Amino acid sequence: MSQLKLSKQGWSNQTVFILAAVGSAVGLGNIWKFPYITGENGGGAFVLVYLACVLLIGIPVLLSEIALGRAGGANPVQGMANLAHEHRANPLWFLLGLNGVLAGALILSFYTVIAGWGVAYFYESVKGVFQALTPDEVGAHFKTFLANPYELLFWHTVVSIFTVLVVAKGVKSGIERAISWMMPGLFLILLVLLGYAATTGYFAQSFSFLFSPDFSKLSWQAVLTAMGHAFFTLSIGLGTMMVYGSYISQKYSIVRAGMWIAFADTLVALMAGLVIFSIVFANGLEPGAGPGLLFQTLPIAFGQMGGGWFFGSLFFALVVMAALSSAISLIEPAVSWFEQNWGIQRLKAAWILGGLIWLIGIGSVLSFNDWSGVHFLGERNFFESVDFITANIMLPLGGLLMSIFVAWVFDDATRAEQIGLSPRMMKWYLLDLRWLAPVAILIVFATNLVAAESVWFMVAIALTAYAAYVLNAMRKAG
Ligand code: PHE
Numbered sequence: 222m223s224q225l226k227l228s229k230q231g232w233s234n235q236t237v238f239i240l241a242a243v244g245s246a247v248g249l250g251n252i253w254k255f256p257y258i259t260g261e262n263g264g265g266a267f268v269l270v271y272l273a274c275v276l277l278i279g280i281p282v283l284l285s286e287i288a289l290g291r292a293g294g295a296n297p298v299q300g301m302a303n304l305a306h307e308h309r310a311n312p313l314w315f316l317l318g319l320n321g322v323l324a325g326a327l328i329l330s331f332y333t334v335i336a337g338w339g340v341a342y343f344y345e346s347v348k349g350v351f352q353a354l355t356p357d358e359v360g361a362h363f364k365t366f367l368a369n370p371y372e373l374l375f376w377h378t379v380v381s382i383f384t385v386l387v388v389a390k391g392v393k394s395g396i397e398r399a400i401s402w403m404m405p406g407l408f409l410i411l412l413v414l415l416g417y418a419a420t421t422g423y424f425a426q427s428f429s430f431l432f433s434p435d436f437s438k439l440s441w442q443a444v445l446t447a448m449g450h451a452f453f454t455l456s457i458g459l460g461t462m463m464v465y466g467s468y469i470s471q472k473y474s475i476v477r478a479g480m481w482i483a484f485a486d487t488l489v490a491l492m493a494g495l496v497i498f499s500i501v502f503a504n505g506l507e508p509g510a511g512p513g514l515l516f517q518t519l520p521i522a523f524g525q526m527g528g529g530w531f532f533g534s535l536f537f538a539l540v541v542m543a544a545l546s547s548a549i550s551l552i553e554p555a556v557s558w559f560e561q562n563w564g565i566q567r568l569k570a571a572w573i574l575g576g577l578i579w580l581i582g583i584g585s586v587l588s589f590n591d592w593s594g595v596h597f598l599g600e601r602n603f604f605e606s607v608d609f610i611t612a613n614i615m616l617p618l619g620g621l622l623m624s625i626f627v628a629w630v631f632d633d634a635t636r637a638e639q640i641g642l643s644p645r646m647m648k649w650y651l652l653d654l655r656w657l658a659p660v661a662i663l664i665v666f667a668t669n670l671v672a673a674e675s676v677w678f679m680v681a682i683a684l685t686a687y688a689a690y691v692l693n694a695m696r697k698a699g
Contacts, residue, residue, distance in 0.1 A: 231468030231469075232468050232469055235469070235473045235474070235477075235478065237401075238465065238468070238469050238473065238478060239477075239478045239481050239482065240400045240401055240404065241400060241465060241546075241550075242287075242456070242462065242465055242478060242482045243400075243404055243481065243482050243485045243486070244400040244403070244404060244543070244546030244547070244550070245456040245461055245462075245465065245546060245547050245549075245550035246454065246455050246456045246482050246483075246485070246486040246547075247404065247407070247485060247486055247489050247543055247546075247547070248332075248543050248544050248546065248547030248548075249332060249335055249336060249339075249540075249543070249544050249547065250450070250453050250454040250490075250547070251454060251486060251489045251490040251493055251543075252489070252490075252493045252515060252540055252543065253335060253512070253514075253515045253540075254450065254453070254454075255271075255450065255454065255490040255493065255494060256493055256494045256497040256498070256514055256515060257510065257511055257512055257513075257514040257515065258446055258450060259271075259431065259494055259508075260498070260501070260507075260508035260509045260510065260511075260514055261508075261509045261511060262438070262439070262440075262443040262446060262447075263435065263438030263439070263443070264430040264431060264433075264434075264435070264438070264508070265429075265430065265431060265432055265433045265434035265435060266434035266435055266436045266438055266439040266443075267438075267439065267443050267446075267447055268431050268432065268434075268494075269434045270439065270443070270444055270447040270448075271447040271450060271451060272487070274447055274448045274450075274451035275451045275454075275455065275483060275487060277653060277657060277658065277661070278448065278451060278620070278657075278658045278661060278662065279451040279452065279455045279457065279483065280455075280479060280480075280483050281624065281650060281653050281654050281658055282452070282455075282457050282458065282620040282623055282624055282658060283455050283457050283462060283479045283482065283483065284475055284476060284479045284640055284650070285623050285624055285626075285627040285628075285640075285654065286457050286458070286460075286462040286463050286466065286620075286623050287462050287463070287465070287466035287469075287475045287478065287479065288466065288475055288627060288636075288639035288640050289301070289304065289463055289466070289623055289626060289627060290460075290462060290463035290464060290465065290466025290467040290469075291466045291467060291469055291471070291473075291475070291639060292304060292631075292635060292639050293463065293467060294467055295467055295557075295561055296318070296322075296460075296463075296464055296467070296554060296557035296558040296560075296561050296562065297317070297318030297319075297321045297322060297459075297460030297463045297464060297554050297558070298315050298318035298319050298322060298558050298562065299315075299318070299558070299561055299562055300318060300463055300467060301314045301315045301316075301317050301318040301626075302314070302315040302318070304626065304630075305630075308630050308631065308632070308635075310626075310630050314622075314626065317619060317622045317623065317626070318460055318463075318554075318558075320459070320615055320618065320619050320622075321458070321459035321460030321461075321463065321554055321619050322459075322460060322554045322555045322558055323615070324458070324459040324460075324611050324615040324616060324619065325459050325460065325461065325551045325552060325553075325554045325555055326551075326552070326555055326574065326577070326578050326581070327581070327607050327610070327611045327615075328453075328459075328551055328607075328611045328612075329384070329548060329551040329552055329578050329582075330578045330579075330581035330582040330584075330585060330607060331582060331585040331604050331607055331608060332544065332547070332548055332551060333377050333380040333381045333384060333548060333578070333579070333582055334373065334376075334377045334380075334582050334585045334586055334604070335512070335544070336380045336540075336541060336544035336545065336548060337373060337375075337376030337377040337378075337379060337380045338366075338373075338376065338516055339537055339540045339541045339544055340376050340379055340380060340537075340541050341366065341372070341376045342516060342520070342537045343534060343537035343538050343540075343541055346520075346523065346530070346533040346534040346536075346537050347534045349530055350362075351520040351521075351523050351524040351529070351530075351533060352523075352524055352529065352530055353524075354520070354524055355524075356504045356521045356524075356525075359517060359520045359521050359524065360506075360517045362520075363513050363516045363517050366516075367513070367589040367590060368589075368590050369590065370586055370587055370589075370590045370591055373586045373589065373590070374583065374586050377579070377582050377583075377585075377586055378579065380541075380544075380545075380548070381575055381578070381579040381582070382575075383545065384545065384548040384549060384552060384575060385552075385571045385572055385574075385575035387545065387549055388549050388552050388553065388556055388567075388571045388575075389567060389568045389571040389572065391567065399542065399546070400546055403539065403542045403543065403546065404485070404543075406535075406539055407489070407539040407540075407542070407543055408489065410532065410535055410536050410539055411489065411492045411493065411496065412492075413532060414492075414496045414519075414522070414532070414536070415492055415495060415496055417496075417522055417526050418495060418496045418499035418500065418522075419499075421499045421500060421502075421503035422503065423498075423499045423500075423502040423503040424495070424499050426498075426499075426502045427494075427495050427497075427498035427499040427501075427502060428495060430498050430502075430508065431491070431494050431495065431498065441665075441668045444665055444668075445613050445665050445666075445668075446612075446613065448613075448617060448661075448662070448665050449612035449613035449614075449616060449617060450612060452612065452616035452617055452619075452620055453611075453612045453616060454486055454490060455482065455483060455486055456547070456550060457616065457619075457620055457623075458615070458616030458617060458618070458619035458620035458623070459551075459554065459615065459616055459619050460554040460619070461550045461551065461553065461554060463554070464553050464554050464557050465550065465553075467557075474641060475639065475640055475641060476640065476641060476642060496519075496522075497514065497515060497518050497519065500518040500519065500521055500522050501514070501518050504518070504521055506518060512604075519533070519536065520533065523536070552571070552574055552575065552578070555570075555574050556570045556571055556574060559573070559574065581607075584603035584604070584607070585603055585604040585607065587603065588602040588603045588604035588605070589604070598610065614666075617662050617665070617666065618666075620658075620662065621658075621659055621662045621663070624654045624655075624658045624659055625659060627640075627654060628651060628654040628655040628659075629655070636651075
């Protein structure tokens with residue numbers, strides 16, 4: 222691949238970049254996934270491991286990924302090819318970009334399904350459905366909802382079209398403006414809900430569930446999930462932050478942006494967790510209820526609190542918007558790759574990719590009803606398998622390779638220029654990036670690779686790498 226710096230400077234200013242990156246980071250991962258995986262994995266100890274992963278692995282990888290994006294100056298595939306060329310590294314580094322493009326598409330395939338639940342719940346909140354339901358009925362209502370594949374498919378389609386329409390228009394005009402009021406809005410609503418949670422009488426129990434660690438409840442699988450989630454929630458390891466980084470100018474401070482992203486993201490997750498578990502305990506619900514947790518708890522609060530109709534509708538509207546700003550960032554690596562490397566117009570690229578991703582998403586739609594008993598990876602259904610492969614394997618793998626590139630392939634001058642840390646901080650950062658982060662990721666991997674089902678994953682990686690190799694060879698020949 223020849224060297225092409227293709228990304229034009231996209232963001233109007235640094236604040237907009239931070240907002241867009243926060244918009245990408247804050248999403249279903251914080252409000253939907255974090256609470257339910259915390260519930261499934263027993264609470265406090267899991268949260269502690271997750272926080273450690275954010276701090277020790279997440280933030281350093283985040284800074285590295287943005288730096289790689291800016292230095293590479295293009296979509297993740299081309300950007301990595303550029304960097305490999307510039308630093309005389311193996312040209313196969315472009316595979317790292319490809320891993321990201323694929324992971325983004327796979328995540329989006331179920332992301333739109335879950336965001337679809339959010340849209341459906343927004344619609345029902347506005348209609349006042351939850352005002353008429355008792356806490357028990359809220360749970361039953363959700364089960365009935367999931368049992369109908371056509372309804373899920375409908376909402377999945379709505380979100381997919383919506384995502385494509387925004388991305389097709391270009392990230393800048395639509396997203397920039399929307400995000401600047403959405404994120405503060407979401408935060409405010411969460412504060413109101415936190416106030417409500419305090420009135421349930423179970424706030425303290427919720428707090429101790431989240432923050433008192435009981436390590437006997439922690440398994441290696443949970444550690445892998447925590448690490449995977451740190452990647453997922455910060456939107457790192459797949460190239461989102463790389464593309465977004467490719468749109469920023471040389472004078473922006475990556476460190477400042479990175480701190481804001483990590484701070485906002487973690488705060489929203491913890492707030493959502495506090496709110497949801499207060500309601501869970503107050504109503505005698507099960508914290509380990511799984512993916513439906515958010516949808517079985519919050520409507521109870523909205524059905525009972527003063528102004529519940531208003532806040533409920535607003536809350537689900539914001540969930541949808543938070544999801545949308547993440548959805549866009551999930552498809553952006555692929556769209557920019559199609560646009561920059563294959564000469565496909567953004568509009569067309571967005572529709573083609575959106576269509577493919579929608580198709581894969583049908584597997585996740587069915588995972589909650591007709592295919593709920595069909596196992597793909599080990600005991601996992603389709604949705605669980607895609608979630609596992611992306612969050613627990615592809616993203617950490619991507620993050621591992623990104624840290625290796627910045628830590629070992631970049632020279633000191635490039636690193637200093639891109640990351641811009643003080644010499645003392647740089648020493649710590651490098652130490653972390655060179656030893657702690659990769660070794661931690663590898664250990665967690667190694668422990669989990671022992672599981673037989675990972676054989677399939679290895680086969681999949683090998684096939685993907687081979688396909689990429691052939692594709693690249695064909696392009697060179699043609
Ligand atoms: N960070 C997003 C969330 O928490 C999901 C996401 C992952 C978005 C990776 C982009 C890239 O919902």
